Amino acid sequence: MITIQGLSKSFTTRSGERVDALRDVSLDVGENEFLTVLGPSGCGKTTLLRAVAGLVPWDGGDIAVDGSPVRGPGPDRAVVFQNFALLPWATVLDNVAFGLRMRGVGRAERAERARSLIATVGLEGCEAKLPGELSGGMQQRVGIARALTVRPRVLLMDEPFGAVDEQTRRLLQEELLAIWEEHRMTVVFITHSMEEAVLLGDRVALMSARPGRIAEIVPVRLPRPRSRDVGGVARSGEYAEITAYLWERLRDMHAEHRPDRAHRPDEVAS
Amino acid sequence: MTLSITRRSAAVFRAAMFRKAFPHPNATIIPGTTPAPGATPVPSTTTPPNTTALPSTTTARNAPTHRKPRRSGRGPQAGPRPTRPTGPLRRLLDMNLPYQLLTFAVLATCWELYAGVRGGLLLPGFAETVRATAGLLGEAELWRALYVSNQALVLGFALAVVVGVPLGTALGRFRLLERYADVHLNILLVTPMAALIPLLVMSVGVGTVSRVVLVALFSVVMVIVNSRAGVRQVDPALIEMARSFGAGERTVWARILLPAALPAVMTGVRLGLGRAVTGMVLVELLMVSDGIGGLILTYRGLLKAPQLYGTIAVILAEALLLGAAAHWAERRLARWTRPNPSRTRTARSQR
């Protein structure tokens, strides 16, 4: 479904330093697969996702979605942003319908499809509210609904639950899983959390930093539907084992990078 | 404010400590334990009559009914807010107008008193000025002057908006343009515009054109600078979001940049309007003796002080009205900046 081959991308910082955000990243994501991407901060996860979304140019390598090379944003892909990226002046309904509007869908159909997705994410009754009147969790529900209205084949999510509290995050994870079970699609889901990566993903792509590359792909062979309930997958020994293994790898990466991180100014970009 | 809060919470803390150290014999809680924060206060009706000396077994935080209501409801405050009556008097006191009227009355009284002692031909009293203003309003001369002046104002201000908004927003979006324009804009920002008046008159003459251009020059800088700032502070994530759904540059402008920059643009327009009024009067005073400025000069020449003050009062009133109208338009067009209280507060305090 998504084929990434030898992808490289470097940035030049304002001080003139070159940062290899991605070097020789190769990755295949299968049809309707849920792939989670896990890695230390600054390893290029966001850059990878933006490249697949067609939002940034890259230096070398190829990305193809469904066999056709990525040259920019396309109707087959939709993005969910970490900080929601909602229009503060537009109502929930208009925000959810925004993607459709960009794609030239007529007003009536727009409203109808937006309403049905607002119901899917559990925001009925909030159609006329402004984003500023919603909690963080509700705002990201709007972000998810907006991405889903355009019926993408690939859903790209950049730490979508990173800015909400732990309880809301768990709710959103369960809701996302439920939605995905019903409407299967290819998902690339970036996260900082090992638990989240294992709970959601069919495979976990573990990235290492400087230069950003895929360190390992860890398959998660846990049965679906997955849940945190008593007796659910999240209580199993295998779940705990994978999570622990991922943490071990990440800890090693952090240790490796400590010496040269000391004198590197922390460039923030996400 | 900060001080009082600190003192208050210190008092709350002390009270809590006191109760912890000396639990009341009849208290319903086990001595040595404090109720969890947020625990429901024990209604005073359930406490036995002989415990009234220490009214509640809960901490002071949880017993707002026993505290005197605080004076002002503004500003951040710790603890629950006591409900206060919302009668017509309360609402009146919550508005700004009564306070403004009060200061105005005080100033007018001072003026009247001072003019009574030191006044004379050149310093009319407040009452006399009011009378003269009323008289002026009945004269065709004033209305003609207002018409002439406002012609320049309207044309010049419109020119400033028509040029300033596109230019400012473009500068905010395109780095290259910004590089070329920045130095000129800075010059324009620091130039005392009044110094340009002789230059303008020499090149364009003393006609309407000259006045229009000057009004435009006066106000355009505010419009440009604020529009530029408005576009610059647009969240890049919003632009990226629009592009991810396939929006091109034109759509990004129409659906993201312009709506997001609108509040700042409107602020620029409002500030620009104020500067336009300044420019209008100034050019007439300094060079092109016409309109309101011309009238002021005439009254000065005739030593008609009350009329002179009256004219100034009229122009002040116009400026205030225009400012209020611009403010109203600004708030109407930028409604969405209000629901988020923290954002509103910063926006207000900047003004």
Ligand SMILES: Nc1ncnc2c1ncn2[C@@H]1O[C@H](COP(=O)(O)OP(=O)(O)OP(=O)(O)O)[C@@H](O)[C@H]1O
């Ligand atoms: N626009 C940019 N200009 C300069 N450097 C950038 C830019 N965007 C990203 N980088 C650099 O590229 C590297 C990867 O950034 P990226 O945002 O992809 O990391 P990330 O894995 O998403 O990090 P986080 O987990 O903190 O979101 C970082 O070192 C960052 O400093």
Ligand SMILES: [Mg+2]
């Ligand atoms: Mg990131």
